[in-house]
Amino acid sequence: MADVTSHTVACDISDAIATQVAAAYRGEGDVASICLGGSGSRAAFGLGDQATLSLSGHTGVEDYQPDELTLRARTGTPIAEIEALLNANNQWFAAEIPSPSSSSTLGGAIACGWDGPGRAFGSALRDIVLGCQLVNGRGEIVRFGGQVMKNVAGFDLARLQVGALGTLGAMLDVTLRLQPQPECTKSVAFDVAPEGLDAWWQRTRSLRPLLSGSCYFEGRLHLRFSGRELAVSDVLQQLGGEVSPLDWRALMDLNSAFFHGERLACAYLPRYSSLPLNSGKALVEWEGARVWVRDGDHLALARDVAALGGFVRVMRGPAVSLQGVTSAWHRALKSALDPKGVFNPVHFDRCFTGEGFA
Amino acid sequence: MSHIDSVRTADEQAFIAALRKVFPGERLFVNRENLAPYECDALPVYTTQALAVALAESEQDVVEALQLCKKFGIPVVSRGAGTGLSAGAKPIAGGLLLVTAPMKQILEVDQVAMTARVQPGAINQQLSIASAPHGLYYAPDPSSQIACSIGGNVAENAGGVHCLKYGVTVQNVLSLRLVSAAEENFGEVITLGSNCLSQPGFDLLALVHGSEGGLGIITEVTVKLTPVPEQTRTLMADFGSVRQAADAVSAIVRAGVIPAALEMMDKLAISATEAFCKAGYNLDAAGILLIDLDGHPLEVEAELSIVERVLAESGAIAVHLASDDEQRARWWKGRKSAFPAIGRLTPDYYCIDGTVPRHRIGDVLEASERFAEKYALRVANVFHAGDGNLHPIIMFDGREPDALERTEKLAADILEYCIEVGGTITGEHGVGVEKINQMAVQFSDAELAQFRAIKSALDPHNLLNPDKQIPTLARCQEYRALRSCCG
Numbered sequence: 094m095a096d097v098t099s100h101t102v103a104c105d106i107s108d109a110i111a112t113q114v115a116a117a118y119r120g121e122g123d124v125a126s127i128c129l130g131g132s133g134s135r136a137a138f139g140l141g142d143q144a145t146l147s148l149s150g151h152t153g154v155e156d157y158q159p160d161e162l163t164l165r166a167r168t169g170t171p172i173a174e175i176e177a178l179l180n181a182n183n184q185w186f187a188a189e190i191p192s193p194s195s196s197s198t199l200g201g202a203i204a205c206g207w208d209g210p211g212r213a214f215g216s217a218l219r220d221i222v223l224g225c226q227l228v229n230g231r232g233e234i235v236r237f238g239g240q241v242m243k244n245v246a247g248f249d250l251a252r253l254q255v256g257a258l259g260t261l262g263a264m265l266d267v268t269l270r271l272q273p274q275p276e277c278t279k280s281v282a283f284d285v286a287p288e289g290l291d292a293w294w295q296r297t298r299s300l301r302p303l304l305s306g307s308c309y310f311e312g313r314l315h316l317r318f319s320g321r322e323l324a325v326s327d328v329l330q331q332l333g334g335e336v337s338p339l340d341w342r343a344l345m346d347l348n349s350a351f352f353h354g355e356r357l358a359c360a361y362l363p364r365y366s367s368l369p370l371n372s373g374k375a376l377v378e379w380e381g382a383r384v385w386v387r388d389g390d391h392l393a394l395a396r397d398v399a400a401l402g403g404f405v406r407v408m409r410g411p412a413v414s415l416q417g418v419t420s421a422w423h424r425a426l427k428s429a430l431d432p433k434g435v436f437n438p439v440h441f442d443r444c445f446t447g448e449g450f451a
Numbered sequence: 452m453s454h455i456d457s458v459r460t461a462d463e464q465a466f467i468a469a470l471r472k473v474f475p476g477e478r479l480f481v482n483r484e485n486l487a488p489y490e491c492d493a494l495p496v497y498t499t500q501a502l503a504v505a506l507a508e509s510e511q512d513v514v515e516a517l518q519l520c521k522k523f524g525i526p527v528v529s530r531g532a533g534t535g536l537s538a539g540a541k542p543i544a545g546g547l548l549l550v551t552a553p554m555k556q557i558l559e560v561d562q563v564a565m566t567a568r569v570q571p572g573a574i575n576q577q578l579s580i581a582s583a584p585h586g587l588y589y590a591p592d593p594s595s596q597i598a599c600s601i602g603g604n605v606a607e608n609a610g611g612v613h614c615l616k617y618g619v620t621v622q623n624v625l626s627l628r629l630v631s632a633a634e635e636n637f638g639e640v641i642t643l644g645s646n647c648l649s650q651p652g653f654d655l656l657a658l659v660h661g662s663e664g665g666l667g668i669i670t671e672v673t674v675k676l677t678p679v680p681e682q683t684r685t686l687m688a689d690f691g692s693v694r695q696a697a698d699a700v701s702a703i704v705r706a707g708v709i710p711a712a713l714e715m716m717d718k719l720a721i722s723a724t725e726a727f728c729k730a731g732y733n734l735d736a737a738g739i740l741l742i743d744l745d746g747h748p749l750e751v752e753a754e755l756s757i758v759e760r761v762l763a764e765s766g767a768i769a770v771h772l773a774s775d776d777e778q779r780a781r782w783w784k785g786r787k788s789a790f791p792a793i794g795r796l797t798p799d800y801y802c803i804d805g806t807v808p809r810h811r812i813g814d815v816l817e818a819s820e821r822f823a824e825k826y827a828l829r830v831a832n833v834f835h836a837g838d839g840n841l842h843p844i845i846m847f848d849g850r851e852p853d854a855l856e857r858t859e860k861l862a863a864d865i866l867e868y869c870i871e872v873g874g875t876i877t878g879e880h881g882v883g884v885e886k887i888n889q890m891a892v893q894f895s896d897a898e899l900a901q902f903r904a905i906k907s908a909l910d911p912h913n914l915l916n917p918d919k920q921i922p923t924l925a926r927c928q929e930y931r932a933l934r935s936c937c938g
Contacts, residue, residue, distance in 0.1 A: 139733055160701045183707065212648055219654055220622045232895040242838040243619060244876035245608045245661040246886075247902050247921065252621070252657035252670035261653075269788055273707035276753075298565070302746050324750035364564050382648050398828045404651050417645065418652040421635035422909065426653060429908035430901070445652055445755050 100112025103153025106166070107226075107234060107265050113146060116264060117435045122191075126438045129259040130132040131169065131201035134194040138347065138357070138408040140258070140440075148200050148263065156240065157265060159184060163223060163240050165268040168200025173437065176201065179271065179343025187272040189214040200264050209345035210306040210317070213364070213379030221270040227254065227262035227328050240268050253426070258440040261430045275319035276304065280341070281334035285314040287370050294361045294365045303328050306341060309377040310351065315339040344378075351376055354387035356398025356410030358394055362403035369397060420446050452902070459502070463545070464770050466523040467503055470547070473515045480504040484891035489548050490539040492533045493595070496801060497884050501528070501542030508553045509588055510640060510670040513630050513685045516549050517668060518638050528571055529664045529687050531600030534593075534605060536802055537883030539663045539919060551602055558671070564624060564645065565676045571602025578674070587676040590617035593879070594787050602669045608661030612623055612712040612786065612878035613743070615837035617677060619879065621660040628671035629659060632910045640670060657904075661882050664916040666909045680745035683711065685773040687760045687782055688734035693717050693787030693832075696738035699765035699835045702743075704809065706761050708754050712743035717816070718843075720789050720833040727792030731778070732784025736768065740836065743785055780795050789833040790844070797829075797846035799854075803886075805860045805869030806840045806878030814872060815865070819843050822864040826857040840878035841869070867892050882920045890920075891927035892934075899927060 117124050130144020151169040159182045166175055174190040179185050189209025190202045203225075208217050222240025223332055238244055239253035254264055285293060293314060297304055303325055306317035315337040318325045343349045351374070362368060364382045368375075373389025394414040395405045405413055423445040427434070434441070459467075476838045480486055482534060490498040502525065507513050513529075528545040533540055533552075542548040554570035557578060561567065575596040579588040591645040592611035593599055598608065605627065610619045617623070626644035627789040631637065644656035659666055690696035696715055703710065714725065716739050718909055721732045731737055740762070744754045754774070754798045762770045773779040785792075793800055807815050816832060822846070823830045834842040843865055864875045866889045874890040876882070890899065902921045907913065922930075 156852040158652070158808070158810070160705050161811055162704060163808075165788065173857070187746075206654075207648075213477070214623070216618070216650065217656060220618060221903075227905065229897075230903060231897075235900075235901055237897045238903075239873075239875045241808060241837075241874050241878070243610055243840050244808050245879060245881055246651045246875050246877050246890065247882070247898070248666075248905050249621070249657050249661055250901070252654055255657075256650075257653050272709060295563075299676070301455075303750070308687040313894065320747065321750045323752040323753060327747070327749050361645075361649045364648070365645040379648060386644070402645075403647050404645070407650075415648075415651055419631075419636075419643070421631065421633050421639075421657065422641070422655055423653055424635065424662055425633050425908035426658075429904040 094150065098384050104150055105194060107154070107228070109148065110151065110230050110263050110265070111228045111234050114228050115228070118230060118232050118433055125435070127435050128437055128439070129263055132171070132194070132196040132197035134192070134197040135201055135205055138193070143254070146263070147264045149198055158180055162271040164271055165240060165266055166199055166204070167266045168198060168264045170199050171195060172197050172199055172202060183274050184271045184272050187221040188212065188218045189269040189345050190218060193348060194345050197327055199267060203255055203264060203267055204259045210308060210341060210378050213307070213382055214301065214305050219252050222252050222255055222267060223270055224268040225251040225254055226265040228265060229262050230435050231431060235264065238268065242270070244404070245381070258437055258444060260427060260437045260441040260445065262436065277322040278317065278319040279325055279329060280315055280317040280337035280339060281329060281332060282313050282315045282337035283334045284312060286311065286312065290314070290377070290381065291302060291367060297380055300328060300332070307378060308339060308344060309383065312357060317341060351385070351387055354409070356388050356391065357408040358386045358389060358391050358410070359408060360384040360386065360394060360398045360403055360408045361406070362401050363399060366401045366403065368401060415444065418445060453585070462523055466519060469503055469523070470503060470511035470516070471521050473512060473519070474505045476598070478506040480509070486558050489530070489533070490542060492530070492535040492538060494536050494538045494801070494883070494885060496849070497538040497541050499542050499544050501548040502545050503816050504548045504606055506550050506553050507873070508550050510628065510630070512744055513549065513551070513642065513668050513670050515636050517549065517630055517632065517914070521912055523638065523788040524912070526917050529668045531606070532574070532598050534595040534599040535806070535883065536604060536915070537847065537877070537885040539607065539881045541884055542566055546932045552600060554670070555600070560585060560676070564646070565678070566673055567662070567676055568671065568673045569601050569936055570671060573598045575599050575601060575659040582676050586679050588679055588780030589674055589765050590625065590677045591620050591623055594790060595601055601672050601674065602786045605660055605669055605672055606662065607879065608666050610838070610840065611704070612714055612836065613714055613745060614675060614762070614835070615644065616709050618712045620832055621657055623675050624656065624672060625658070625675055626673045627659060627669055629642050629667040629669050631667055632915055634911050636806060636905060646673065661881065661891045663883065665920055666908055666915065670916070672764050680711070682748045682751050683745040683779070684751050685779040685782060686742040686744070686762070687756070687759060687771045688742070688767040689733040689769045690738045690766065691736070691768055692741070693738040693816050694813040695766045696740055697816060697836065699740060699767065700812065701809045702761045703758055704837070708757055710742045710758070710837060711745040712741065713738070714741045714786055715834055716720050716786065716789065716831070717832040719829065719831035720793065721790040723796050724785045724789050724830060727795060728785055728788050732785060733769065742779050786833065793844050793846065799847050799849040801845045801847065801862060803843050803845070803865060804840070804877045804880040805866050805874055806838065807869050807872050807874030809839045810838060811872040811874070812836060812841065815841055815869060818867050820870050826861045828857060828861055839876065840872065852876070856936070863889060867911030884919055887919065887926070888930045891930045896924065896927065899924070
């Protein structure tokens with residue numbers, strides 16, 4: 094079977110990272126806390142703290158066996174470089190991983206835990222994490238999960254890192270599940286008034302499993318389909334619509350012009366919710382389960398979203414108080430993995446204690 | 452004072468008296484004959500009698516039981532249907548066994564949102580039956596699906612034959628209600644996850660999956676339902692060697708197809724199953740693959756032709772396409788009854804659960820054969836080949852004095868070989884009591900210490916299913932020393 098070599102520069106700085114964390118843990122020197130960062134490409138989305146320890150120098154694909162549909166890479170490896178390697182084998186990650194720039198790192202993606210437009214129709218990033226190695230708050234290098242499809246030995250501390258903003262450890266590498274690229278992907282667009290969306294969501298249900306993305310923006314509903322060519326063509330023939338010009342890649346990477354506003358918030362809702370789209374400009378994904386709001390009133394948005402059973406993450410602009418975080422468990426886990434609070438204390442207080450703001 | 456009371460401490464008697472107020476009448480068992488049916492799960496080689504067995508009917512029952520356990524310092528094992536295969540739900544001597552099986556209601560099937568809200572004792576297959584009128588089903592389908600409970604599925608992060616394409620339990624659960632044992636919110640019911648496709652804060656939902664009842668007691672589960680595929684076709688391929696069958700598995704994936712299910716059975720499993728339920732398998736085959744392809748009919752058609760070609764190129768003696776749903780159901784019934792079928796051939800059996808990279812399946816099967824000879828035992832194999840999740844079933848006769856010991860040694864050898872080839876000791880059955888020694892082989896002391904730190908952070912009084920899943924440092928050192936001297 095083919096082992097594939099990456100052209101990424103491989104550089105292992107695990108020991109240097111572990112040494113620095115161990116020193117902070119022991120209280121040596123004047124460094125009590127470490128702000129972990131990567132390439133800084135997500136700074137424009139509310140994660141702009143100055144990193145005091147960058148993992149972007151910890152790079153390289155450690156293991157990629159196309160037949161196994163798994164890849165292990167160091168967390169400083171740029172996602173774009175991994176994607177190029179996967180492309181050459183007609184594969185990609187089994188979930189969409191947003192990367193705002195060509196320097197965006199794998200570690201940053203895991204720490205943020207953002208998902209792409211396909212999440213509602215397939216896997217989330219957390220679904221495809223199989224294992225990881227990290228430096229814990231004591232400066233020990235530990236590995237959890239593994240390289241195989243199923244693994245229930247010990248607690249799932251690998252998946253726990255997804256969206257933890259680097260507050261539970263300095264991740265050194267991650268193993269992710271891959272999948273074959275679909276034979277064919279096509280998109281169509283329809284003119285739809287906001288009040289017509291509910292009826293469309295009833296229709297899109299029957300378009301699974303080929304439906305792989307939905308985006309409603311400026312009165313146009315864009316639907317993406319992926320699968321075997323004959324099947325996709327069959328569905329499109331029945332559905333009609335115009336060929337969609339939407340750049341799904343830019344949408345996934347938050348690079349579309351829409352995301353450049355002064356204020357930007359992301360509302361997560363139960364599927365098929367009808368959020369009143371009256372504040373700022375809105376972009377609706379995931380059949381109504383995710384709504385991006387640009388230049389809106391964040392407080393009003395948070396109220397409307399909470400009433401529908403959802404929550405808001407502010408990426409830019411006025412913060413809103415965070416609901417629904419079980420702070421007792423967050424504090425307990427933080428102390429178990431990082432007993433002296435070395436990692437990203439600002440992010441932890443702001444995002445996970447139930448007292449801060451998103 | 453009854454005979455039993457005389458051997459209980461005063462604290463234990465006070466605990467039982469307090470429990471009786473929460474669990475009146477037939478909902479609390481304390482006598483030996485009533486405790487006996489609960490002394491093991493579906494791995495009956497390990498048994499322990501609980502101090503008491505309580506049948507929970509509501510979330511409030513669970514909260515009150517946990518409060519009493521804390522007050523009296525009594526450990527508690529929560530148990531669903533008791534179909535687990537790692538002795539995870541085996542009682543602890545002097546402890547409470549809290550059975551949530553009576554909490555079996557399907558509270559809501561939301562056809563529009565494609566979700567269902569159930570109590571932890573709801574039976575896996577009943578959920579799919581209740582969802583069927585809406586064109587939906589619950590995807591994870593362990594072989595025990597007619598009996599296993601959703602709460603237990605979450606505790607073990609259960610898999611099943613259709614997990615290759617649709618994911619295991621953790622990918623199919625949206626949220627949980629759980630009674631916390633953490634210091635700061637002891638006895639409080641908390642919600643983990645959300646009905647949205649994301650959650651604020653850490654992924655606590657993932658952490659609880661596969662935590663084997665050690666981090667909290669689940670009282671409600673909201674699951675994702677999946678639309679029933681428009682079409683499903685089933686292929687069966689016969690092979691002249693298990694190595695060829697195993698290699699065909701990798702070849703299918705290499706060809707860019709992810710089947711809905713991709714299962715393998717070896718000769719012993721085929722003959723046992725055929726004798727048990729006349730599934731229609733080829734008794735001359737050394738190994739067979741059962742493959743489900745589902746989805747849009749044109750998608751299925753395209754993938755059928757790819758898989759048929761790959762199977763032929765991989766040396767299949769014959770490839771059969773199920774002609775109708777009746778034949779499909781018969782083939783799958785054979786696969787799903789393999790455990791009881793093998794159970795008829797042997798007084799006792801012991802099933803293990805190592806998972807390895809797909810391209811090492813053939814190596815592990817051949818190694819298992821070699822190891823089995825060493826211990827004069829037979830091993831049948833029926834497993835989730837697409838996931839690399841093996842289920843070697845060791846056949847033994849527990850009446851022979853050293854048979855269980857030989858079986859445990861064989862299981863240890865196979866599991867440790869799985870670790871050696873880059874795999875894990877358990878893909879879906881959990882560690883429980885059964886694989887606790889092998890945890891010391893798979894993980895370093897620092898890693899195990901980290902697991903213990905997580906456990907004590909969320910269960911500081913060590914009440915929830917203690918002394919399972921994560922070995923103590925002393926136990927690890929003892930086991931490693933034993934291995935290095937006795938090899």
